[in-house]
Amino acid sequence: MKKLLIATTIQRTLRDFLLPYGDYFRAQGWQVDAMANARDPFPAAESHFDRFYAVDWGRRPLDPHNFARAPRAVRELVAREKYDIVHVHTPVAAFVARFALRGLRAARQVKVVYTAHGFHFFKGNSKIKNGLFIALEKLAGRWTDRLVVINREDYDAAQKHRIVPRENVALMPGIGVDLSRYSRGAVSDAQVAAAREEMRLTPEDRYILMIAEFNPGKRHRDAVRALARIEEPRLHLAFAGQGPLFAETQALARRCGVEKRCHFLGQRDDVPALLKGAAAAVLPSEREGLPRSILEAMAMGTPAIGADVRGTRDLLAGGCGTLVPVGDTEALAHAFHAVFGAPAPCREHVRRASEKVKNYAIERLQKMHEQLYAGLLSPAPAPRQKKR
Numbered sequence: 001m002k003k004l005l006i007a008t009t010i011q012r013t014l015r016d017f018l019l020p021y022g023d024y025f026r027a028q029g030w031q032v033d034a035m036a037n038a039r040d041p042f043p044a045a046e047s048h049f050d051r052f053y054a055v056d057w058g059r060r061p062l063d064p065h066n067f068a069r070a071p072r073a074v075r076e077l078v079a080r081e082k083y084d085i086v087h088v089h090t091p092v093a094a095f096v097a098r099f100a101l102r103g104l105r106a107a108r109q110v111k112v113v114y115t116a117h118g119f120h121f122f123k124g125n126s127k128i129k130n131g132l133f134i135a136l137e138k139l140a141g142r143w144t145d146r147l148v149v150i151n152r153e154d155y156d157a158a159q160k161h162r163i164v165p166r167e168n169v170a171l172m173p174g175i176g177v178d179l180s181r182y183s184r185g186a187v188s189d190a191q192v193a194a195a196r197e198e199m200r201l202t203p204e205d206r207y208i209l210m211i212a213e214f215n216p217g218k219r220h221r222d223a224v225r226a227l228a229r230i231e232e233p234r235l236h237l238a239f240a241g242q243g244p245l246f247a248e249t250q251a252l253a254r255r256c257g258v259e260k261r262c263h264f265l266g267q268r269d270d271v272p273a274l275l276k277g278a279a280a281a282v283l284p285s286e287r288e289g290l291p292r293s294i295l296e297a298m299a300m301g302t303p304a305i306g307a308d309v310r311g312t313r314d315l316l317a318g319g320c321g322t323l324v325p326v327g328d329t330e331a332l333a334h335a336f337h338a339v340f341g342a343p344a345p346c347r348e349h350v351r352r353a354s355e356k357v358k359n360y361a362i363e364r365l366q367k368m369h370e371q372l373y374a375g376l377l378s379p380a381p382a383p384r385q386k387k388r
Contacts, residue, residue, distance in 0.1 A: 001029060001030065001031055002029070002030045002031070002084050002085075002373075002377070003030065003031045003032075003033075003081060003082065003083045003084050003085075004025055004030050004031070004032045004033070004083065004084065004085050004086075004087065004373070005032075005033050005034070005035060005077075005078065005081070005083045005085070005086045005087070006018055006021065006022070006032065006033070006034050006035070006049075006087050006089070007034075007035040007036070007055075007074070007086060007087070007088045007089070007093050007094075007097050008034075008035070008036045008088075008089045008090050008093050009036065009037055009057060009058070009059055009089075009090040009091070009092045009093040010036055010037050010059060010090070011036040011037065013036070013089060013090055014034055014036055016292070017089075017175050017292070018034075018089070018175070019048040020176065020178070020362050020366065021175075021366065021369065022034065022048035022049045023048055024366045024369075024370075025370075026048075026049075026050065028370070031050050032049050032050055033049055033050055033051040033052070033053065033081070033083075034046075034048075034049040034051075034052050034053070035052070035053045035054075035055050035074070035077070035093075036052075036054070036055070036093070037054070037055065037056070037057055037058065037059075038054030038055070038056065039056070039058070053077060055070050055073050055074060056068075056069055056070055056073070057070040057092055057093060057096055058092065059090075059092060060092075066092060066096050067096070070096050070100070071096055071099055071100035072100070074096065074097050074100040074101065075100045075101060075103075075104065078100075078101055078104060078110055079104060079109070082109070083110055084110070084111065084377055085110070085111045085112075085113060085373055085376060085377070086101060086110055086111070086112050086113070087112075087113040087114075087115065088112065088113070088114050088115070089114075089115050089117060090117065091120060094114045094116075094140065095136065095140050097112075098112055098114065098140045098143040098144060099140070099143065101143065102142070102143040105143055105145070111145045111146075111376045111377070112143060112144055112145050112146075113144075113145060113146045113147075113148065113372070113373075113376070114140070114144050114146070114147050114148065115148040115149075115150070115172075115175070116137075116147065116148065116149050116150070116154060116158075116289070117150060117175075117289035117290075118150075118151070118154065118287060118288055118289025118290075118310070118311060119133065119137065119149075119154050119157060119158075120133040121133040121134050121137070121157070122153070122287055122309075122310060123153065123310070124286070124309075124326070125287075134161050134163075137161070137163050138161065138162070138163055141162075141163040141164040144164050144168070145168065145376055146164075146168055146169075146170055146372060146376060147163060147164045147168060147169050147170070148170045148171075148172050148372070149169065149170070149171055149172075150171075150172055150173065150174045150175070150289050150290040150311070151288075151289060151290050151310045151311040151313075151314045152171070152310070152314055153310035153311075153313075154289070154310065155169065155171040170372060172365065172368055172369075173290070173359050173360045173364075173365070174289075174290040174292075174295065174360055174365065175362075175365055176360060176361060176362030176363075176364070176365035176366065177292070177295045177296060177299055177357065177360050177361065177362060178362050179299050179357070179358070179361050179362075181272060182272055182275070182296045182299035182300050183272075183299065183300070184276055184300060184301050186272060187272045187273050187276045187300075191270065191272075191273035191276075192273050192276050192277040194270075194273070195270060195273050195274050195277055196277055198265075199236070199238060199263045199265075201236065202234075204234050205234050205235075205236055206234060206235055206236070206279040206340060207235075207236040207237065207238045207263070207277070207278055207279060208223075208227075208235070208236070208237055208238070208278060208279055208280045208281070208282050208305075208336055208339065209237075209238045209239075209240065209274050209275060209278040209280070209281050209282070209297075209302075210223055210237065210238070210239050210240070210241075210281070210282050210283065210284075210293075211240045211241060211268075211271060211274075211281065211283075211293035211296070212239075212240075212241050212283060212285065212293060213241050213242065213243040214239075214241060214242060214243030214244060214245040214246040214248075214249060215243050215244060215245060216245065217285055217286050217287050218243075218283075218284070218285045219284045219285055219286055219307070219326070219327070220239065220245065220249045220284075221249065221252055222284040222307075222327060222329050222332055223237055223239075223282055223284055223332065224237065224249060224252050224253050224256055224258065224262060225252075225256060225329040226284075226329045226330075226332035226333040226335075226336055227256075227258050227261060227262070227333070227336065228256035228257065228258050229329065229330065229333035230333055230336055230337055230340075232337070232340060233261070234340075235261065235279075235336065235337075235340050236261045236262070236263060237258075237261060237262045237263065238262075238263040238265055238274065238278070239262070239263065239264050239265060240265045240266070240267070240268045240271065240274060241266070241267065241268075242266055242267050246264065249264070250262075250264055271296060272296075272300060275296060275297055275300040275302045276300055276301075276302070278297075278302050279303070279339050279340060280297075280302060280303040280304065280305055280335075280336075280339040280346070281293060281294065281296075281297035281302050281303070281304050281305070282304075282305040282306070282332070282335075282336075283304075283305070283306045283307065283312060284306070284307045284324075284326070284327075284332060285306075285307055285309065285312075286307065286309060286326050286327070287309060287310075288309055288310060288311035288312050289310075289311050290311040290314060290315070291306070291311055291312055291315070294306055294312055294315050294316065294321070295315065295357060295360055297353075298315065298320065298321075298353035298354065298356065298357040299354075299357045301350050301353075301354060302350070303321065303322070303339050303346040303349055303350055304316055304320070304321035304322070304349070304353065305321060305322045305324065305332070305335045305336070305339070306321060306322070306323060306324075307323070307324060307325070307326045307327075308323040308324060308325055308326065309326060315353075315356070316353075318352065318356070319348065319349060319352050320349055320352045320353040320356050321349050321353060322335045322338070322339075322349070
């Protein structure tokens with residue numbers, strides 16, 4: 001039996017993105033285990049994996065737990081269970097796990113795959129920070145059998161900086177979206193009505209939806225300030241998510257005088273219904289890998305507005321949505337007003353996005369991972385003998 005360990009920093013990453021891979025490879029006869037932080041308040045759905053292991057590491061790179069006990073715990077687990085492949089996601093887990101497994105990998109006892117959900121070095125970041133993160137990625141690249149990147153900018157950067165040998169870089173279209181769940185036909189009118197009623201919207205009101213954790217890089221503040229530029233009382237903003245800037249963003253809405261038009265919904269399980277009822281989805285963040293919320297909007301037939309950054313650009317380029325410069329609240333307000341008052345161009349965006357999103361179907365990504373793993377585990381070709 002082939003054995004796979006999927007490692008992430010926090011359990012929420014498993015829950016939100018990787019459960020279909022546990023299901024898929026277990027159905028293929030693999031043993032699939034998972035590893036993540038025990039301190040994460042979002043428990044993983046452990047029924048999707050054969051075993052779940054808690055490891056004491058944190059999201060902050062300088063968290064002392066990351067190099068106190070975590071490397072030894074990872075190394076001992078992998079040596080004991082004899083995994084064929086360890087697939088790591090998220091920066092901290094990826095670096096610590098690859099550091100821990102460098103000896104086992106060198107002894108050819110395990111293959112290590114790293115999916116970069118957006119490098120921490122990127123265009124527009126400071127040169128000092130970019131230089132540091134490039135150096136760390138190149139160091140960890142020595143302990144990596146395959147590097148998977150999910151947008152064109154990261155693929156070009158991995159090649160340019162030689163993070164790993166060129167032949168060991170794979171470009172995949174994200175980690176997949178469930179097109180059966182994110183489908184307008186899968187959501188009833190009653191579900192949409194319930195979400196609107198919760199926000200106490202009138203039949204004439206329309207809302208733009210932002211799905212993102214409240215952290216500085218997502219730039220919720222830009223969405224609030226853009227709404228404040230529009231004197232249209234029927235246009236609202238709905239925020240789905242939690243995070244450290246939740247209360248601060250609420251306070252900003254009050255200062256901008258739009259608190260009655262901003263709806264802070266918290267963590268949600270009815271995202272498809274919220275998307276179906278929305279006039280548009282927005283993501284003004286300054287850095288992305290390949291944003292899941294934009295993919296979900298495309299799948300749901302909801303017009304999408306995003307900041308012109310890697311990942312978001314990959315999805316919305318080619319007339320699949322509206323791109324605005326990062327931090328340009330005037331351009332963002334114009335995009336908001338356009339979806340409210342001029343639906344015809346949005347219909348063309350939706351049509352193109354609906355075709356494009358088929359390339360990101362979870363079934364296609366599962367097959368791509370299966371091919372990736374098969375290539376890693378296939379016997380290396382015997383060296384050619386020289387003719388005498």
